[in-house]
Amino acid sequence: MKIKSVRARVFEWKGKTVPPQGNFCSNAMDLVYSNTESMSTFRFHSWTVVEIETDDGIIGLGNVALAPKVAKAIIDEYLAPLVIGQDPWDYEYLWQRMYRATHAWGRKGVTMAAISAVDLAIWDILGKSVNKPVFKLLGGRTKEKIPCYYSKLYRTDLKEMQDEAQKFLDQGFKAFKMRFGYGPAHLQDGVRENLKSVEAIREVIGYDTDLMLECYMGWNLEYAKRMLPKLARFEPRWLEEPVIADDIDGYAELNAMNIIPISGGEHEFSLYGFKQLLDKKAVSVVQYDTNRVGGITAAHKINALCEAYSVPVIPHAGQMHNYHLTMSTLASPMAEYFPIFDVEVGNELFWYIFDGEPVADNGFLQLRDDVPGLGLTLKTEYLDQFHIID
Numbered sequence: 001m002k003i004k005s006v007r008a009r010v011f012e013w014k015g016k017t018v019p020p021q022g023n024f025c026s027n028a029m030d031l032v033y034s035n036t037e038s039m040s041t042f043r044f045h046s047w048t049v050v051e052i053e054t055d056d057g058i059i060g061l062g063n064v065a066l067a068p069k070v071a072k073a074i075i076d077e078y079l080a081p082l083v084i085g086q087d088p089w090d091y092e093y094l095w096q097r098m099y100r101a102t103h104a105w106g107r108k109g110v111t112m113a114a115i116s117a118v119d120l121a122i123w124d125i126l127g128k129s130v131n132k133p134v135f136k137l138l139g140g141r142t143k144e145k146i147p148c149y150y151s152k153l154y155r156t157d158l159k160e161m162q163d164e165a166q167k168f169l170d171q172g173f174k175a176f177k178m179r180f181g182y183g184p185a186h187l188q189d190g191v192r193e194n195l196k197s198v199e200a201i202r203e204v205i206g207y208d209t210d211l212m213l214e215c216y217m218g219w220n221l222e223y224a225k226r227m228l229p230k231l232a233r234f235e236p237r238w239l240e241e242p243v244i245a246d247d248i249d250g251y252a253e254l255n256a257m258n259i260i261p262i263s264g265g266e267h268e269f270s271l272y273g274f275k276q277l278l279d280k281k282a283v284s285v286v287q288y289d290t291n292r293v294g295g296i297t298a299a300h301k302i303n304a305l306c307e308a309y310s311v312p313v314i315p316h317a318g319q320m321h322n323y324h325l326t327m328s329t330l331a332s333p334m335a336e337y338f339p340i341f342d343v344e345v346g347n348e349l350f351w352y353i354f355d356g357e358p359v360a361d362n363g364f365l366q367l368r369d370d371v372p373g374l375g376l377t378l379k380t381e382y383l384d385q386f387h388i389i390d
């Protein structure tokens with residue numbers, strides 16, 4: 001079996017969107033002077049879909065959400081020629097070809113995300129070629145079903161947030177992630193607002209349910225150090241990305257305070273990046289995303305690394321490419337889950353592009369043994385609401 005063609009298309013959402021409501025999630029731009037458009041860097045309304053076809057007619061599907069147009073250019077110009085004509089079963093060799101050929105200017109960020117998309121499509125082909133779901137090629141079923149946490153709860157009106165939490169508590173979710181709206185720029189008022197929002201959610205979900213707190217890199221080290229003791233009474237399972245991804249020492253310092261476990265990794269790339277985080281004990285929960293970190297070939301290795309360091313892996317965003325790794329890895333106890341919503345931040349766009357995503361049932365997800373590959377197909381229902389760049 002040989003790879004015949006690689007097609008990367010950008011799906012730009014042109015349909016209805018929910019307008020941003022104030023600062024509904026702190027983020028790295030909050031600390032930059034004159035940031036009137038902080039939320040615009042945070043929302044992403046397009047996605048790159050990669051289809052790789054083999055000479056025996058199998059089509060593998062991959063995807064990448066970071067900087068979609070740039071990712072497409074990297075795939076078209078640099079990655080496609082490296083894999084066309086090759087045997088997809090040589091996936092490690094192909095991964096190394098892509099990684100090393102782009103190393104001088106790639107390594108992390110959008111290049112690694114583009115490599116991820118190609119790698120995902122290759123694994124989809126492998127599964128389809130032997131009629132097995134990808135998780136069966138990675139070690140198989142390590143759990144009967146995957147526990148998942150409800151991920152949304154952006155900072156809006158507190159009553160609205162409470163109603164949202166109640167609705168999904170009633171649907172059986174036993175773990176929730178909420179977002180902070182405020183950071184250092186909002187001074188003491190913002191500190192109070194942040195605490196009020198966590199209190200409001202705990203009021204609804206109680207203390208027998210897990211609660212995770214997301215900063216999305218919108219804080220700095222000094223602010224995070226002040227916040228940790230104040231947040232401890234709410235018993236969060238983790239505090240996510242308190243500082244920017246490059247401040248690994250900052251993560252390590254916060255984690256060493258041993259007040260709240262610190263999580264991160266959704267903006268880290270490659271096996272080496274994760275080794276650094278683990279060596280420094282910078283995170284207590286690893287949250288790579290398979291469509292950024294180097295695809296399944298890289299994520300599978302990172303899982304082994306995390307197992308050896310006894311650090312759990314709870315990948316970013318959920319979605320099929322991550323669920324297969326969660327299912328096949330004992331070190332991965334849970335998945336993130338974005339439900340179907342109107343298009344707002346962008347995570348939910350996955351539902352509009354692909355069919356095959358499992359729907360949570362009572363706080364659990366199931367992967368089927370009888371669906372080969374990654375189990376995704378392109379959805380036709382919303383096609384007319386996308387502008388597609390071929």
Ligand SMILES: O=C(O)[C@H](O)[C@H](O)[C@@H](O)CO
Binds near residue numbers: 025151316317345347
């Ligand atoms: O952890 C997450 O889910 C991410 O940080 C989200 O993708 C981001 O959009 C914040 O909601």
Ligand SMILES: [Mg+2]
Binds near residue numbers: 214216240316
């Ligand atoms: Mg996050």
